[in-house]
Every structure is written in structure tokens, then in C-alpha cells.
Amino acid sequence: MNIYADNAATTAMSQTAVKAMLPYLTEYYGNPSSLYAFGQRSKEAIEEARATVAKCIGAEPREILFTSGGSEADNQAIRSAAAHGARKGKRHIVSDAIEHHAVLHTLKKLEKEGFEVTYLPVHSDGIVRVEELAAALREDTCLVTVMYANNEIGTIQPIRDIGALCRERGILFHTDAVQAVGHIPVNVAEDHADMLSASAHKFHGPKGVGFLYVRRGIPTVPLIEGGAQERGRRAGTENVAGIVAMAAALEESVGHMAENAEKTAMLRDRLIRGLTEIPHSALNGDPRKRLPGNVNFCFEGIEGESLLLLLDDKGICASSGSACTSGSLDPSHVLLAIGRVHDVAHGSLRLTLGDNTTEEEIDYIIQSVKEVVTYLRGFSPVWRDLIAGKGSFIL
Secondary structure, eight states, rough: OOEOOTTTOOEEEEEEEEHHHHHHHOOOOOOOSSSSHHHHHHHHHHHHHHHHHHHHHHHHHHEEEEEHHHHHHHHHHHHHHHHHHHHHHHHHEEEEEOOOOHHHHHHHHHHHHTOOOEEEEEOTTSSOOHHHHHHOOTTTEEEEESBBBBBTBBBBOHHHHHHHHHHHHHEOOOOOOOOTTTOOOTTTTHHHHHHHHEEEGGGTTTTEEEEEEEETTOOOOOSSSOOOGGGGGOHHHHOOOHHHHHHHHHHHHHHHHHHHHHHHHHHHHHHHHHTTTOOOOOOOSSSSSTTEEEEEEEEEEEEEEHHHHHHHHHTOOOSOOOOTTTTTSSSSSSOOOTTTOOHTTTTEEEEEETTTOOOOOHHHHHHHHHHHHHHHHHOOOHHHHHTTTSSOOOO
């Protein structure tokens, strides 16, 4: 059996998205900046896609800026807010310890440029407390950036409350919604978001295209210079086929969101119950306030890399955390932030389910993980010492 259980890393393109994309790769390939009708057809397709994306998140079409993906959108949102704040003498930013590295690395760069960043801790459930965020706000705070849902442990943040607080204080609020859009309801007006990032390949669109929502009236700083595309906010010939496919994929995902979420959450809970039966294991993140398809566990006494390789031998595609840091030997900064000790954080497993995951596949994953964990613990010196009483179990 071959099972793909790494949908947080990327998803398969839907046939709807592929069908929408193909004509703009082969037939209607004109440059949208051209004045002749052939090029203008591409321009019209972009604007139709912009309207579709906007409708799916409760925005206006002119508030949608197309990018190469979530990382670019995060960078542009944060740098734009920082520049806007600096012009007003405000150089303080509030974020949290479990953000995606696209956010954290951008903030680190801004710190080198003279900005001060407050990184809020998260509790063991991986959730930011609104009252702690409120206490961190200052007169010179120009931006709050908190992700909608975590890419590793799946916890969903109280975005609506955070957004309302920021709106009340007159502080710009950005949320990295890459894992949320297309999977749980997102409405930028109801969430009081000023900026929001998303990426097509997380909701069955193509890789290499995403969007940034920017509330009307908020100035942006271009990351790429050289042309007037996207109303001067992002230079470069537009990825027409990718944009069209993204809009089709998002519309389809939103249209089937309720039924997919209900089914996937049921399978998620079945998987959690099965893995909880493994001794000295623990679910990471809140058991309920999490994405429908996210399951993240730590297993004491093993290394996550070995676990992944042996699961791969059994036909299961999984991960130990973010796909953007999969080559790193360091334990997840997210798991460390929620209180997992270094050795336990190394034994992590992320399984993220898709719309087509079946009960049979869930049962096979449970059986396989149990077998692999038992096998790895069988020759682990750490596990032998724990069993012999030479150390104390943590989980």
C-alpha cells in the first residue's frame, strides 16, 4: 500500500485546477501586459481569478496581490508594515515563537535594521493567549503577525480576537494563513485582518503561486522592481496559468470545505486514538483546536529520521515537521516552544491527511507506526536505559 500523508507539505493538484490551467499554457499564452487582444485575454483571466480568490476569503478583488507563494507574501506583508511603521516612528513588532521561518527570518532581518520584536511564548497547547498579546502591545507597535494555523502541530490561533484587538488599537495585523485557506473558514473582514498570506499548493493548486491580501488603503513595499504589474506592487510577467489554476482550486476547496473537514477530522481523531495506544507517546498541539487533517506525535526513545525512513519502506509518506526545514538535524523550534525537551522533540512525526484519505489507510498507518516504533526502540540504547530504570520517562 502507498499512502501520501504529508499534505501540509504539498497537495496533489485537483483535476479542476489542471483543466483550468492547461489552456493558458498551450493556447492562450499571450503576455497580459500586451495591448493586443491575444494578450488581453490573459489579462482578463487574471482579473477573473482575482475576483474568485477575493470572493473566497471575503475580500475585494483589488485587495488581492498575486505572488510566487506564501513565503514571498509573508516577506512583503511584514516588510511593508515595517516600512509604514518606521515612517511614523514606530519600530516595534509583536509575533510568536512558532511562526513559519518565512516570518521568523524576516523579523530577524528587521531586528538587524533597528526594529524591536517581541516573540510571545505559546503554552503547551501551542496557542497564543490574547491577553498576553495585549500586554505586549506598545505605543510604538506597528505590526502584529500571528499565523492562522501552525504548519507543524496544526493548532488554530484565536485570529478573530487578535484581529479585533489590533483593529481597536490601530495596529496592523498580518496572518500567515498558508495552512488555513481552503481548509477552514477564512474571512478577512470578520477576522479583522489587514494582510493575509496564502499559497496555492496547500489547497490543490500548483506550486509557485500564491497571494497576499492587503486591506484597501494599506501601502505596500515592492520586493521586486522592474515593471508595473500588479498595480506596481510586484514586477514581473504574471504566472497566468498558475493564477488561473489557483483560483479554480480555491473555489473548489471552499465549495467542499464543510464536508471535507468533517470527514478528515473524523479520520484525524481515529489516527490520534490509535497512536495514543503506543506507550510513552504524546500528541503535540491542542486536540480540538487544530486543523482537520493534522496529527503530530512525539515518541520517546527514537529518532524521527529513522522513523520516517522505515515508514517510507512501508509505503507511507510522512514528515517530522515543516517541509522548509526537512534537511535540518535540529529539533523543531515549534516543539521546543511548546515545552518538548530536545531528545523528545527529535522523535516527532507529522501525518497530514487529505480529502481522499481512507479509513483503510488510517488503520494501515496506525499498524505501521506501532511496528516501526517498537522495532526502533528494540535497539535504542536510550530506550534500554529507560526500561532498566537508569533514567526517567518524560512522556
